[in-house]
Amino acid sequence: MTWFLVHFAQIVFYCLAAVALAGAVGVIAFRSPVHAALSLLGTFLAVAGVFVLMQAEFLAAVQVLIYAGGIMVLFLFVIMLVKARDIPDEPQYVRRLVPAAVILGVLLAALVGVGLWAASSGPPADGAALRLVAGAPLGNTEAVGWSLYRDYLLPFEVVSIVLLVAMIGAIVMGRKETGRGGAA
């Protein structure tokens, strides 16, 4: 029981990682886009859980709201809109590339192994630094807001322009073709 309490964070992390990876595999493996989207939703929620474990509570909330709420609904809307469920069969896997894939996978695994073996990451810094607002310990959300609006105000404004452009682009591409002076 004590062991369980001591390693509680690790156990939660492994469960969340398993859910996230299973969801990611589901995105690739499910043939129906609706199933893939729901599987992706599981990955998003599990990643939000990992964010909480990493002391990024504000980002966990943002992840749930934007990804699981906004982007997922957008995906499902478009899937329903284009009736993608009756798409023709697709070749599921690229069979001719299997040998190359195996070799590359082994090489990548070796590279990651060497990296993990050589890595010497010390213990993480004290999490209190992620809650400081001008020296006072307030909270993660306040700290992110403070940093966002003081140190990163210019990137913030630039990103708002990116969002505006994306909105205009989505509207332009989504509307019906009305040929200028020709029949639509």
Add this chain to the structure above:
Amino acid sequence: MISTTHVLVLSLALFTLGVVGMAVRRNFITVLMCVELILNAANLNFIAFSRQLGDLTGQVFAVFVITIAAAEAAIGLGIIVALVRLKQTVNLDQVNVMEG
């Protein structure tokens, strides 16, 4: 305590699955979902290093990455709607207008 390496390995696995999905699937919508997977993996890296270094910059940049992901999803899905209107398919193998 979860070590940063654990999170990086999880992020690596998510990224790899995203890349594999982009290479293997031919459904445009699924390929877009794989892009979201990759951006999520990048976010995990930002957050893990933010905790490791005790620096908020990683979290702020993760906010930016989420914003870009939202913009990318909106544009990509707009392209899908336009594509379906044009060719009645979301199969990437049948989209070869630019192939010259």
